[in-house]
Every structure is written in structure tokens, then in C-alpha cells.
Amino acid sequence: MSSGPWWHGLAPAEVTVECSGAAHSVRWEHGRLCALAHPDVEGEQALSALAGDRPACLELLGLWSRHEEDPRVLVAASRGPGDPLVAWTGPPSRWVGFAPLQGAPASRARARVRSLARTGPRLVAPGPPQRRTAEEPDPLVDLANLAGPLFDYLAGAVAAVWAERLLAGDDRVPPHAAALDTALFGRVLMAVRAWTGDPALEVTVETAGVGDPPSISREDDRVVAVLPFSWLSRVWARGLAVVLGHFVLAISEDAAGVLRLDAAGSLGTRTVITIDVGAAAAG
Amino acid sequence: MGEPGDPERYLRMLGERALLEAEDSGPFSGPLDRAAAALVAVGALSEQLAGSVVADYGLACALRGRRRAWAWPRGAGAVVPVPFAPARVLPGPIALTVQGWEMTVRWVRFGDDQTELAVSGRRAAGRPRRSRTPSTGPPPSLQVADDRGTSATCHFSGGHGDGDFSGTFATATPLSADTAWLDVSGQRVELPVASTPRAEVRVEPLPARPAGLGYLWHELAVSDSRFHRPGGETSAALDALVAVGAVDADDPEVKALVQVGAALQGGTGARINAPPGLPEPWAAFLGQGSPAASGADGVTGVASAGVVAGPVDGAYVGIDAIEAQPHGFSVEVVVSPGTALRARFEGVSGRAIEWWAKDDLGVLRLGHVGDSGGSRGKMRGTVEFTPGLDAEARMLHIMPTGRTERAVVSVVLPWADAPSAAQDP
Missing domain, CATH: 2.60.40.1640 (Conserved domain protein.)
Known part of the structure; x- marks a missing residue:
């Protein structure tokens, strides 16, 4: 048994981007974001750098890649089904400031990225120029407003990056330890409350050390969950935190794509659930 | 990973719980902001890190369609105080x-x-x-x-x-x-020929105080929650400082502070029996009982001051005029940076100014900022005090107070027949 890629089993997702005067698809699949209308991304990036006008599809890819390791994504993103984000078309009082200047190519491209609504893939023309402030907008707003589950997928990718770094003892982890702990806490809290059906349940989350077994138990009037940070990418990001009324503590996977879920049916009991998602395609 | 008493972890957990448990802090500064400011004030967190955490959770709130505490934009940076001429x-x-x-x-x-x-x-x-x-x-x-x-x-x-x-x-x-x-x-x-305002200015250090308790008293003095949202802000700061060990929850002074905070809800006019062991100026403020002009029988008039004091803990403070009314008096002020004028605008720096005033009859008042306007760099505003000035009062000492020093602006009240000898406040 192995762990397999964190994204294995997640459905592909697409957004439509107004790019170079046409409607282009940007697709997330196998853990990667691809601009389908731009097969030679590196070549086009070089050309666009010279021309000073970056296609909106590449702008989105660049924005995505700049945040694939950003722990702030875990603060902004949803903690699960009970924590939906809303489409935010502004003007946001403190991050406004996104104001494409007429004739500024990069800003135009960014405006098009921003125009992707969470409500579903659709083509939206950039609005009229807004008041420009001295403050740079927070680019996470653009990513959070992406249609469908893309921002959730980005959160999964961020969690996977930091889980690997934790496992490797990477010295980039300690400065972000508090942020990572909190990211795990919020998602476990929401999942446990959904699992138990008690929205006010007190939950203590302890981040398990490498090699420590995961567990969930009741102590007095609260639930104590001991889970590794990798639970976020391995379990939660795949939408498998609660399966068939069970709280999933860990997942292992064989080469044929059978997921073996180590789950708690109730506090104090453990069971195994298997799901066949097929072999993982090459990422 | 993170330690349980780690200030950053505490602040993030506070933000996480507020986010997930749907606490809407409204347009005024909320518990996360106030906890962050307290942790910065005692040196447990850097202003930059605390500000980032607050900004990140502010963004998370906005992405959920929730209001959040008003704040300056992320990355707005520190504001440099700029000296200015008196008006x-x-x-x-x-x-x-x-x-x-x-x-x-x-x-x-x-x-x-x-x-x-x-x-x-x-x-x-x-x-x-x-x-x-x-x-x-x-x-x-x-x-x-x-x-x-x-x-x-x-x-x-x-x-x-x-x-x-x-x-x-x-x-x-x-x-x-x-x-x-x-x-x-x-x-x-x-226009009348303006007489030269009779005002003196000095800046003096405050006695050293334990950082945690000192900050809590400061916040009590500047907090808008005294008037708008009782309880929340000082509680958030106190909880944060207790959590990181900067304040002992069993300290009698903490209990006194909580008691004073509760009594002050609703305005500065409240009078309570001062608990023992209060630091100054709180002991004097709460121990003075009902002032003579506690009703609406104060003197009326306008006194120009036209002075600029400072810097006081990094802020320049202009005192332009005093306008006395029967029920109280107001002081027209200008402050740079503007963020020092209003506690709810100053982010997590904890550098808002306390406004104290004492007349030569010994009545001590704690003011609050009423109308205000301007920019981050400089704001003007009206600081309101109650009760009104007694007709016998000849001098007013206005004391814009930071956390380590204060200015004392002593203004001769022109409606008095003759100034008495200047007395230290």
C-alpha cells in the first residue's frame, strides 16, 4: 500500500477565460492547472514578456503557481461544505484597489482573470475602470473568485506542499507552524461537527508528529482529534473527511487505485472502508 | 507543531474561531484586532506579523460575505508623523x-x-x-x-x-x-484682533508600568467600546495577554481593571467606588466623586490655544481651541499621524492617544473622540469631556497621553478674571 498522489480521485475542473479576444478553457486535472489553448506555455510566456501583454490564461497560471505554497490560501479558503465562500465582486473596502488602468496590458489581463465568477464557468467582460488606489489588491481575491472547486483544489495543493515539507523536516516549516496548526484545526473542527451533527461541539485538535497514529476520542465534554497535518491533503482535500457517516482518520492506496479508509464509525470505534477510484493517471 | 502559549498561534486560533463561529465584529475594531494590538504592545508579536494575521482573517471574513472591522488596507505600512503649524x-x-x-x-x-x-x-x-x-x-x-x-x-x-x-x-x-x-x-x-493664546506646553515621561497591565489601562482609556460596544475589546486584550503569560489573571489589579471597565460602559460620566490599588490617573479619576459641575451648569465660552505638542510617543498633537458648554467642553485637536487619534483606526499598533484633562480646581476628566476626519497622515477631531467647567476654573491642563509619555498643554481660560498660579496637573 502507498499513499498515491493527494489529488487522486478528484474530478477535473475548468474555467473559461476571456483571452486574446476568445473564450479559452483553463483546466485543472491530475493536480495541475493547464491552459488548453496555450500548448507552449513557456514559449508564450517569453514572447509575452517581450511584448508586455500577457495572455489572460497565462496570467491565471502565473497567479496560481505563485500561491501553490502560500499558507494564506489555507486561511482564505473554505473549511468544508459548511463554510461556503461567496462571490465577491466588490468593491471590497480594504482590498479594493484593483483598478485596471486603461491601456495597461497586464492590468487588463488581470481584470479578465478576476472576472471569472464562482457561480460557474462563464465569460464576463471586464468592467469599467475603477478608482485606483495606492494599495495593491490582494491577489487571493482573484483566485478565491474562480469558478467551481478550483480554489479548494489550490488549498489542497498548498496543504500537500507543506505536508511534504513537514515530513522532510524542512526548515521552512517552523515559521509557519502556527498557521499550519490553525489550518488543520479549522477543517477538523468543521468536519467533526458535521460528523457528529453537533454544531457547537468543542473540539481539540492536536497535530500528530511524524509516525504518530491518528486518533479521535471523547474526553469529558469535548472531542480530541490527533491527526497529522497531511490529513488535510490526503483526506480533507479529497472530500473524504466524512464518508458514510464515518470520520476518516487516514487513507492508504494500492496500485490499482483502491483507497483504504481508516475511519471511526463512532467515537472509540474504528473500521475500514474501501473505495475503488481506479489507478491514478500520470500527473 | 506550534506551542500552546505561542502568541501567533493564539491569535490565529482566535481568528479561526471567530471566522467559523460566525462572530461578526461589525464596523468597529473587533476582538481579533484588539488581541493583536495587545500582543504587539507587550512585544509578544511584531506589528507586521500581527497585522498580517488580522488582514488574512479580514480577507477570509470578506470572502464569506461578512463584515469585518474597518482597517487600513493590507500593506498600507506605517505612517510617519509630520510636524505641523498650530492653527x-x-x-x-x-x-x-x-x-x-x-x-x-x-x-x-x-x-x-x-x-x-x-x-x-x-x-x-x-x-x-x-x-x-x-x-x-x-x-x-x-x-x-x-x-x-x-x-x-x-x-x-x-x-x-x-x-x-x-x-x-x-x-x-x-x-x-x-x-x-x-x-x-x-x-x-x-474679525477681532486675536489675542495671543496663553498656553504652555511640555512633554513628560510617564512612570514605568508593567507592559501588560499598562496596555490594558491604556486600551480602557481609548476604547470606543466604552460607548458603543461594551465589554468586548478589553476582554479580548486581557484574554490574549493572560494566554501568553503577560498578565496574571489573578492579579488584584486585573480584577480592578475589569471592575472599572464594566463601570465605565456607557461613557466617562460614570462614577464608581474606586477599587483599591488603582494606578494613576485612574485612582484620581475614579476617586474624586461627583465634581461640582456635574450637571448642566458649566461655564460657556471659547478659548483659543493654538499650540502643537510633541512628539508624544510618536505623535504630534495640536490643541487649537476649547469650547465650553454647560454640560461639558470640547477640545479641537489635530493629530499626526491621524491613526493615533482614533483607537479603532490605528490597526494593531496600540498607539492611540488617551485624552485626559484636569482643571485647576482639581477635577480630572477622561475624554473621548467625537467627530473626526482627515487622513492616515493627519486627522482633526473634537475631543469631548464631561462634566462642564466650573466658572471658578481658571486654567485647564489638557493631557494627550501615550503609553510612555504625555503632553501637558496648560491653557488659561480667558473668561476667568485672572489666572491663578500655574499648578502641575
Whole structure:
């Protein structure tokens, strides 16, 4: 048994981007974001750098890649089904400031990225120029407003990056330890409350050390969950935190794509659930 | 990973719980902001890190369609205080009638960026009305010109209703501070020759205090929650400082602070039995009982001050004028950086100014900021104090107070026959 890629089993997702005067698809699949209308991304990036006008599809890819390791994504993103984000078309009082200047190519491209609504893939023309402030907008707003589950997928990718770094003892982890702990806490809290059906349940989350077994138990009037940070990418990001009324503590996977879920049916009991998602395609 | 007593972890967990448990802090600074400011104040977190955490959770709130505490934009950076010249203030009263409105100009302030006229008035009796219902509209804008040929339109800002109004008319561009007269909507008003304000300024250090308790008393003095949202902010700061070990929850002074905070809810006019062991100036403030002019029998008048003090813990403070009314008095101030004027605007720096005032009869007052406006760099505002000034008071010491030092601006009250010997506040 192995762990397999964190994204294995997640459905592909697409957004439509107004790019170079046409409607282009940007697709997330196998853990990667691809601009389908731009097969030679590196070549086009070089050309666009010279021309000073970056296609909106590449702008989105660049924005995505700049945040694939950003722990702030875990603060902004949803903690699960009970924590939906809303489409935010502004003007946001403190991050406004996104104001494409007429004739500024990069800003135009960014405006098009921003125009992707969470409500579903659709083509939206950039609005009229807004008041420009001295403050740079927070680019996470653009990513959070992406249609469908893309921002959730980005959160999964961020969690996977930091889980690997934790496992490797990477010295980039300690400065972000508090942020990572909190990211795990919020998602476990929401999942446990959904699992138990008690929205006010007190939950203590302890981040398990490498090699420590995961567990969930009741102590007095609260639930104590001991889970590794990798639970976020391995379990939660795949939408498998609660399966068939069970709280999933860990997942292992064989080469044929059978997921073996180590789950708690109730506090104090453990069971195994298997799901066949097929072999993982090459990422 | 993170340690349980780790300040950053504490702050993030507070933000996480507030986010997931749908606490809406509203437009004023919320528990996360106040906890962050407290942790910065005691050196448990850097201002940059605390500000980032607050900003990140602010973004998360906004992405969920929730209001959040107002704050300056992420990455707005620190504001450098800029010294400025004192404003010239001419006391009134000046009587005018403009477009059927009887107006009394209480004072005129010539600032370096605008000119303000503080005016009260009413619709003139006998003015024909088109409607039988009382007018609730604001007074008309004024056209004001100086003797240098500068003319500006002044728009009203303030309260009005049932034919009365009180507020200020401000120009968008400054008029000459040396003008001998003003033309107000066609009526020429000769300005009195301004007497030199009798005010002295000094800045002095405050006695050293434990950082945690010192900050909590400071926050109690500057917090808007005294007036708008009882309880939350000081509690958030106290909880944070206890969590990181900066304050002992069992300290008798903490219990006294909580008691004072509860008693102050609703305004500064409250009087309680002062618990023992209070630090100054709280012991004096709460121990003075009911002042003589506790009702609405204070003296009326305007005293110009025209001084700038500072820097006081990094802020320049201009005291322009004092306007005494029967129920209290207000002090017109200018502060740079502007973020030091209002606690709810200052982010997580914990550098808002406390406003104390003591007259030469020994009555100590704690003020709060009323109207204000301006920019991050410089704001002007009105600090309001109660109760009113006793007619026997001859001098007022206004004390803009930071966390480590304070300014003492001693202003001779011009309606007094003669100043008494200056006494330290």
C-alpha cells in the first residue's frame, strides 16, 4: 500500500477565460492547472514578456503557481461544505484597489482573470475602470473568485506542499507552524461537527508528529482529534473527511487505485472502508 | 507543531474561531484586532506579523460575505508623523443672518489645509415656509471670502432638525489666517484682533508600568467600546495577554481593571467606588466623586490655544481651541499621524492617544473622540469631556497621553478674571 498522489480521485475542473479576444478553457486535472489553448506555455510566456501583454490564461497560471505554497490560501479558503465562500465582486473596502488602468496590458489581463465568477464557468467582460488606489489588491481575491472547486483544489495543493515539507523536516516549516496548526484545526473542527451533527461541539485538535497514529476520542465534554497535518491533503482535500457517516482518520492506496479508509464509525470505534477510484493517471 | 502559549498561534486560533463561529465584529475594531494590538504592545508579536494575521482573517471574513472591522488596507505600512503649524482660532460669537437663518459663529479656525466655522443657529422666525411641517433640512452652504481675494464654498457638517442646527462649515481650500475680515455670503464680518493664546506646553515621561497591565489601562482609556460596544475589546486584550503569560489573571489589579471597565460602559460620566490599588490617573479619576459641575451648569465660552505638542510617543498633537458648554467642553485637536487619534483606526499598533484633562480646581476628566476626519497622515477631531467647567476654573491642563509619555498643554481660560498660579496637573 502507498499513499498515491493527494489529488487522486478528484474530478477535473475548468474555467473559461476571456483571452486574446476568445473564450479559452483553463483546466485543472491530475493536480495541475493547464491552459488548453496555450500548448507552449513557456514559449508564450517569453514572447509575452517581450511584448508586455500577457495572455489572460497565462496570467491565471502565473497567479496560481505563485500561491501553490502560500499558507494564506489555507486561511482564505473554505473549511468544508459548511463554510461556503461567496462571490465577491466588490468593491471590497480594504482590498479594493484593483483598478485596471486603461491601456495597461497586464492590468487588463488581470481584470479578465478576476472576472471569472464562482457561480460557474462563464465569460464576463471586464468592467469599467475603477478608482485606483495606492494599495495593491490582494491577489487571493482573484483566485478565491474562480469558478467551481478550483480554489479548494489550490488549498489542497498548498496543504500537500507543506505536508511534504513537514515530513522532510524542512526548515521552512517552523515559521509557519502556527498557521499550519490553525489550518488543520479549522477543517477538523468543521468536519467533526458535521460528523457528529453537533454544531457547537468543542473540539481539540492536536497535530500528530511524524509516525504518530491518528486518533479521535471523547474526553469529558469535548472531542480530541490527533491527526497529522497531511490529513488535510490526503483526506480533507479529497472530500473524504466524512464518508458514510464515518470520520476518516487516514487513507492508504494500492496500485490499482483502491483507497483504504481508516475511519471511526463512532467515537472509540474504528473500521475500514474501501473505495475503488481506479489507478491514478500520470500527473 | 506550534506551542500552546505561542502568541501567533493564539491569535490565529482566535481568528479561526471567530471566522467559523460566525462572530461578526461589525464596523468597529473587533476582538481579533484588539488581541493583536495587545500582543504587539507587550512585544509578544511584531506589528507586521500581527497585522498580517488580522488582514488574512479580514480577507477570509470578506470572502464569506461578512463584515469585518474597518482597517487600513493590507500593506498600507506605517505612517510617519509630520510636524505641523498650530492653527489660528478666533473665538466668537459672531451673529449672522444668511438666507433666512440666524447663525452664531462660535469660532473660526484657520488651518493649513482648510478653514472651519463652528456655527449654531436656527431658521429665522417669520420666514415663510412652503410647507406647514417644520423644516428638517440642513442650513444652506456659505460662500466665504477673505481680504486677500480668496473665496470658497463652505458645506455644512453636523446635526440639524426642526429648524435648528449645530455643526461646522468647512472650506476645501484654506483662507488667509491673517485676514482682517471675512465676507460670509455677502455679509462682511470684521474679525477681532486675536489675542495671543496663553498656553504652555511640555512633554513628560510617564512612570514605568508593567507592559501588560499598562496596555490594558491604556486600551480602557481609548476604547470606543466604552460607548458603543461594551465589554468586548478589553476582554479580548486581557484574554490574549493572560494566554501568553503577560498578565496574571489573578492579579488584584486585573480584577480592578475589569471592575472599572464594566463601570465605565456607557461613557466617562460614570462614577464608581474606586477599587483599591488603582494606578494613576485612574485612582484620581475614579476617586474624586461627583465634581461640582456635574450637571448642566458649566461655564460657556471659547478659548483659543493654538499650540502643537510633541512628539508624544510618536505623535504630534495640536490643541487649537476649547469650547465650553454647560454640560461639558470640547477640545479641537489635530493629530499626526491621524491613526493615533482614533483607537479603532490605528490597526494593531496600540498607539492611540488617551485624552485626559484636569482643571485647576482639581477635577480630572477622561475624554473621548467625537467627530473626526482627515487622513492616515493627519486627522482633526473634537475631543469631548464631561462634566462642564466650573466658572471658578481658571486654567485647564489638557493631557494627550501615550503609553510612555504625555503632553501637558496648560491653557488659561480667558473668561476667568485672572489666572491663578500655574499648578502641575
